[in-house]
Amino acid sequence: MVAYQTLIVPLVSFLLFIIFLQKRRSTAAPQPRKRLPPSPRKLPIIGNLHQLGVYPHRSFQALSRRYGQLMLLHLGQVPVLVVSSADAACEIMKNQDLIFSNRPKLSIPDRLTYGSRDVAFVPYGEYWRKARSICVLQLLSNKRVDGLDAKVERVAKLFDEFLEGVLQEHRDRKKGEKICDEDFGGDGGLDFVDILLEFQRENKGSSPVEVDTIKAIILDVFGAGTDTTSTVLEWAMTELLRYPSVMKKLQTEVREIVKHQQDITDNDLEKMQYLKAVIKETLRFHTPIPLLVPRQARKDVKIMGYDISAGTMVITNAWAICRDPVSWDEPEKFEPDRFLNSSIDFKGLDFELIPFGAGRRGCPGITFAMATTEFVLANLVKKFDWKLPDEGKELDMKERPGVAVRREVPLLAAATLYRS
Secondary structure, eight states: OHHHHHHHHHHHHHHHHHHHHHHHHHHSOOOOOOOOOOOOOOBTTTBTGGGOOSOHHHHHHHHHHHHOSEEEEEETTEEEEEEOSHHHHHIIIIITTTTTOBOOOOHHHHHHTTTTOSSSSSOSSHHHHHHHHHIIIIISSHHHHOOOHHHHHHHHHHHHHHHHHHHHHHHHHHHTOOOOOOOOSOOOSOOHHHHHHHHHHHTTTTSOOOHHHHHHHHHHHHIIIIIHHHHHHHHHHHHHHHOHHHHHHHHHHHHHHHTTOSSOOHHHHHHOHHHHHHHHHHHHHTOSSSBOOOEEOSSOEEETTEEEOTTOEEEEBHHHHTTOTTTSSSTTSOOGGGGTTOOOOSSSSOTTOOTTOOGGGSOTTHHHHHHHHHHHHHHHHHHEEEEOSSTTSOOOOOEEOSSSOEESSOOOOEEEEOOO
16 A cells, blocks of 8 residues: 555656646647648558559659659658659759758668769768769760760771781781780770879879779769660660661661761761650650659758658659650650650750759769760661561560669560661
8 A cells, every 4th residue: 555655646746747748738839730742651660661662663653643743751760752743853953953952871872982972972062063073074074975986996996906916816826926915905095094093193282082082983984874874775775676667767867877887976976866866765765763863851941832851852753754644645655756846855954854863963974875875776776687586476574673774684686787
């Protein structure tokens, strides 16, 4: 009995304290309630993770059709704003670009890029400006891009020297002479690493560049410049093989412009409007990175009538935007002709087509990537006729999940040398 009596006083005191707090809350000035974007019901701890399938861009699209162009999800405990329309993307990447110019701290990219010292994942600020400037001015300038006819000539010369060396080796071996181990290739001009190291040496005194910065930028260049480019080319060839009439139209354009020239020049590429349309449609229909690199709100902001808290991660579903029936006629159909009489481009001004992002954090290497893609695709259709090994069999179009969405089954096609 004594034990129970000793508990009564603290229990009553606690209850009185709770009543006092409730009364104080009721008399305090009410806080304005925030208007949050619509959100599907979440579970404790995991939030909305259970609603994401193998292909997040498709899951986000399905959810956005129900909850709207701006949708708030919780991936675990992290609030994530999902953007699924051109208008919403314009708000994030143009009208409020500065507020959403930051990057969230993501553990995997942070470890892979030397503490986010690259251009893609580094937080917004002075370091980002410096790293981006190095990329744009040193690696991806118009001078480097134009970094193409001369390069082709050098590569052709290197191949010729290599083959001549192989032939000479066989000739010498036949004569019983000793083979000298020489470098047949020559220097071949500066590569990316040479350019960055030279830039580092030139700025050693005034504005030093750390070695880790160079390593991180190289990772960006190779990641963005190889994986996504090869992905776009594979999807482009896939659709050309699915639609022989499109392939024929493209081959006719390329071959008529180039005629009997051995090599395709930059001037030739400028004239190939259907080639550009095919690439634009491939970027729309098979957006290489469906979910753009996430952004993060730097402060509280209102977007399209909704309150977004500072620190909210923003994921833009570029894939869903590129298939939005509000912006596109028959969006589920591969139709390059839609771009022949259209001013829509992928450089970040038309938010219906933003495979490279837009605004401050848009990809700085668009020109370089397109020069490579156009050059390779034009040569593939000019020099070869293509067909599927099993022409009567429907092509498998399943995707392989990943940051860059590739074909699940690699494309196999038979090439026959074209003779004009």
